[in-house]
Amino acid sequence: MNDPLAPSERYRQGMATRRAVLGDSHVDRTQSGSTDFDRPFQELITEAAWGHVWSRPTLSKRERSIVTIALLAALGQDDEVAMHVRATSNTGATREDVCDALLHVAIYAGVPAANHAIKIAKQVFEQMDAEETA
The missing domain is CATH 1.20.1290.10 (AhpD-like)
Structure with a gap:
């Protein structure tokens, strides 16, 4: 059964692209500084900006x-x-x-x-x- 809280494939692709572009140290700093308040925003930009837009092949x-x-x-x-x-x-x-x-x-x-x-x-x-x- 799929875990509804597990990251989506688009999120996983977004995180890989985000790391490739910004670098692991930047992403790690951002992730470690994330709180309950901004975590939804971090998830949104990882999936939407990095997973949907930056990951397109065009x-x-x-x-x-x-x-x-x-x-x-x-x-x-x-x-x-x-x-x-x-x-x-x-x-x-x-x-x-x-x-x-x-x-x-x-x-x-x-x-x-x-x-x-x-x-x-x-x-x-x-x-x-x-x-x-x-």
Whole structure:
């Protein structure tokens, strides 16, 4: 008999994709910090965003990464921009890809949004470079 509380196949796929994109350490930190209050939200984004959208075969992880960074920048979601810029090390999106995505943001969503996201991306790339040389 199926356990109604067991994770769905879509959730399991979402968790695998989430880990592949964001990295185990990020996902483990998020999971360990989860409480009864935000656990339903974590389950929702794992199943819906990561299991339904990011796991689709139509776009590559690189392409999804570029689109996601542009959308988050346009929406002014600074923490999410930083997280997804860091995730480019797992998705194959290059710094040139991020730059081009943010140029699109400047034209279609506004220069201030792109300018701020560029500052965030530069900081994240500097942190990544420092970690690489350490």
